[in-house]
Amino acid sequence: MDLLASDGVTPLRQHLAAYTGASHGFGGQLSNWNPSSKSADAALLPQLKQANARADDLVRNHALATGGVQLHVDNIVGSLFRPSYKLNYKVLGMNEQDARTFIKEAEQAFIEFAESPQCYIDAERKRTFTMLVRAITAGHCHHGEGMAVAEWINRPGSMFRTAIKLVSPKRVSNPRGSSNTNRLRAGVNTDRHGAALGYWVKEDTYSDYGDLDSYGGNWKYVKRETNWGRTQFIHVFEPLEAGQTRGANLFLSSMEQMKSLSTLQDTKLQNAIINAMYAAVIESELDSEQAFQLISGEGGAEQMQKWMSYMGDYHATAGIKLGGAKVPHLVPGEHLKFTQSNNADNGFTDLEASMLRYMAAGLGVSYEQLSRDYSKVSYSSARASINEAWRYTMGKRKVIAAKFASLVFGIWLEEALHKGILTAPKSRFSFYERRDAWTKCDWIGAGKLSIDGLKEVKESILRIEGGLSTYEKELALMGEDYQETFEQQAREIAERKAQGLPPPSWITSLQLSPEQTEMEQA
Structure with missing residues (x-):
């Protein structure tokens, strides 16, 4: 028997609880909410295959899911994912000029x-x-992770043998469907600390009928790294909890609502079609006695058939039209009744918008981006929304796209140095001694969306002139490389001068003071 608090209703232990969210809640509404406490792998891995299959189905057949993935790809990667090599020449003891x-x-x-x-x-x-990085980013959305293998392929016309083969996460699994263990989880072989040592990849096989076999086939083991440290299997994802082995796709938190919205939209569309299908109906008046005789009386079925055949022949030859000017002639006792669609919206638009906001929050994008609806926002609210989404974009760019790109760059650079295609400056450490110092690289992707270009350009100029930013950072926000921009500007200024054209207006506005100009002209 529970002791009750002073109100005579609430159990005393609930009344004294430090966190009400962990108790029964006000009125006991949390009494039936008893989720089990599981680790990330225990919660995800048993449903990993089904969760990814559902996400794949949404991406294939649901416009919002497809648009959400495309938003991630376009904002995180863009049309060109270019390197900004940050060789740590100071640590390596290189001459700065030679290093640059x-x-x-x-x-x-x-x-x-x-x-x-x-x-x-x-x-x-x-x-x-760039297309590889876009594919990894897209796969991270509906699989929660991106995977690839570094191959060594000799091809005519290519200076390098390094090649990257993308691997579908659906192919990484325990050999022959074996159960998970402490060292083998969902196809990932780990050490005692949980670090991945290698991956079991299922090879594709085809049946006798030419169909891809989902059950047969062999599993190939691929080490994470070679004995000398060269990356062989690339696996990028963002673990949300310690000990997590595989990634969770972004649709899991909103998958139920997204599927429900799809069903709701289909049902609403069918309802609208049915309402619009019949503009008018012809009603016939039969008294109870006549109807009974036609339906139940002797020869009722035959009489009903004859009557309906007669009415059909009459209407077919009477020239009844709704869009023409002719007034239809009906059988005596019939009259024309027009139909109209009632409750065409019935709150559907508001419900859809609410569900879209829920899905946008789950996907890490703004409602306006996901719905493509900017009709109800001001400049300030749109800018705030874009800035919030931009933080998310930059985080995913660093964790997913840039990590994959840096690993690929490091694999390529190792071969380029080993073959002597690139000659490195004299260094205190070899590539294998300080691999991270040799391969450090930032990446420039899609530029930040501009709501009001003039205001944002002025803001960038003020940040640079106030010493709060640099041309490198501001041009990177636009998706440009500052060194290429400077070199192109210098070429254009020289070409304009050679052609006898005046310098660009932005140079004229930044000219020296009149006294200095006169001294130069003298």
Whole structure:
């Protein structure tokens, strides 16, 4: 028997609880809410296959899910994912001038190879480097992770043998469906600390009928790294809890609502079609005695058939029209009744908008971005919404896209140095001794969306002039490389001068003081 508080209703232990959310709640509304406490793997791995299959179905068949994935790809990666090589030449003991020359050569050599239309960097020769990063980012949305294998392929026309083969996370699983253990979870072989040592990848096999076999096949074990430290299997995801082995897709928190909205929209569309299908009906008046004789009387079925055949022949030859000017002639006792659709919206728009906001929060984007509806926002609210989404974008760019890109860059740079294609400056440490110092790299992706270009350009200029930012940071926000911009500006100024054209207006506005100008002219 529970002791009651002073109100005579609430149990005393609930009344004295420090956290009401952990008790029965006001009126006991939390009494039946008793979720089990599970680790990330215990909660995710048993449902991983089904969760990803449902997410795949949403992305294939639901416009909002497709749009959400496309938003991530376009905002995080963009049309060109370019490196900003940050060789740590001070740690390596290099001469600064020699290091900067090497940095520029390495960037250009990587872009030439990675963005080649021949797609040598892709083992399947279908994607450029940017397309690979876009595919990893898209896969992270509806699989929660991105996977790839570093291959060594000799192809005519390519200076490098390094190639990246994307791996579907659906193919990484325990061999022959074996159960999870402390060291093997969902196809990932780990050490005693939980660090991945290698991955079991199911190889595709086809049945005798040419169909992809979902049950047969062999599993291939791929080490995470070679004995000398070269990355072989790339696995990028953002663990939300210690000990998490696989990633959770972004649709899990809003999957139920997204599927429900799809069903609701289909039902609403069918209702609207049915309401619009019949503009008018013809009503016939039959008294009870006549109806009974037609339906139940002797020969009722035959009489009903004859009567309906007669009415059909009459209406077919009477020329009844709704869109024409002719007034229809009906059988005596019939009259024309027009139909109209009632409750066309019935609160559906508000409900849809509410569910869209819920889904946008789950996907980390703004409602306006997901719905493509900017009709109800002001400049300030739209800018605040974009800024919040931008923080999320930059976080995912760093954790997912840039991590994958940096690993690929490091694999490529190792080969370029090993083959002597790039000649590095004299250094105190070899590539294998200080790998991170050699391969440190930032990445420039899609620029930040501009709501009011003029205001935001002025803001950037004020930040630079106030010493709060740099040209490198501001141009990176626009998706541009400041060094390429400066070099192009210098070329254009020289070409304008050679052609006898005046300098650009922005240079004129920043000219020296009149006294200095007169001294130069003298």
